[in-house]
Amino acid sequence: MRVKCVICDKIEGIEDESLEAKRLRNRPIHTYMCNDCSLRISEKTKARIDSGNFRFYRARSEKDDW
Template identity: 45%
Template sequence: MNVQCAICDKIEDIDVNSQLAKKLINRRISSYLCQPCYDRITERTQQRHGTGKFNLYSSTNKKCDK
């Protein structure tokens, strides 16, 4: 079945029997993301996690400096 990426509007043909296709048909997920867009979002989420960890480290270091 043809699905359109919600971010870059690229149309991809996915296996209609795949879990993703079933989720789209049942509207458990409203939008499809192609692999590059999905990867980009995952990367951004991981970067945010990394920043959070960094802040935690720097506040711990300040405590150690005292």
């Protein structure tokens, strides 16, 4: 299966029977990101977390309500 990275537009091939290929076929909203872009984003996120200027926002749950 040929896939295109949403960030760098690099076209790669993945196995048709892989779990990632099945997810992309069955749920069109899911997008593919190549390993280089994924690694770059995770490194930059870790650096922002370590700097202290990063805040995690989570969805409010029923436990948070008064």
